Amino acid sequence: MFILGSGSPRRKELLAQIGVVPDAIRPPDIDEDPLKNELPRAYCQRITREKVGAVQAGADDIVLCADTTVALGRRILGKPADVEEAEAFLRLLSGRRHRVITAVAVRRGDHIWESDVVSAVRMKRLSDEELRGYLATGDWRGKAGAYGIQGPAGRLIPWISGSFTGIVGLPLAETGNLLSAAGLPLWHQAS
DSSP, X not given: OEEEOOOOHHHHHHHHHTTOOOSEEOXXXXXXXXXXXXOHHHHHHHHHHXXXXXXXXXXXXXXXXXEEEEEETTEEEOOOSSXXXXXXXXXXXXXXXXXXXXXXXXXETTEEEXXXXXXXXXXXXXXXXXHXXXXXXXXXXXXXXXXXXXXXXXXXXXXEESOHHHHHXXXXXXXXXXXXXXXXOOOOOOO
16 A cells, blocks of 8 residues: 655645555644754754654555755745745745755655755745735645745746755655655556
8 A cells, every 4th residue: 555644735746747646645743843953954854754654554555755845044944824924934035045855755664765855946036016916825825935836936936956846845756766666666567
């Protein structure tokens, strides 16, 4: 059985792009608060390991978990609690480059395969009208850094370097490699 340890509709959609459909969806409930002085990449890797370890699964089941973190220097910009925090995050990112880190972990039995992808993203300098307009869409809810590149905020991102699917929340090339390593067949031959 293949279990997606995430309630993110984006991750489910991304998996579908490579022909992978989970048999079950079991988002783990863990504390996602950063540790004191924890750096963004280490934070993202730790949270992903904790997530994959928290999902209930049989010994031969394959579990996939991921975490996406937006980092501005050493600062972690998680999911905003409210519109005021979303606005503060977007003002910080406006006109600047930042990093989007997505860590992926796949578990089968006691073995865990891990990978992470770091992409660079530049957000355009936002006018007050653009900021208010984007916040009014509500698209910032539940998104690290208060934006999702695959939605209306795509208009605000003129440049990326790295993995587009990683920025969305699941780097497909790396994820496919991890799932293959765990024994999930990704290519089905026609009979």
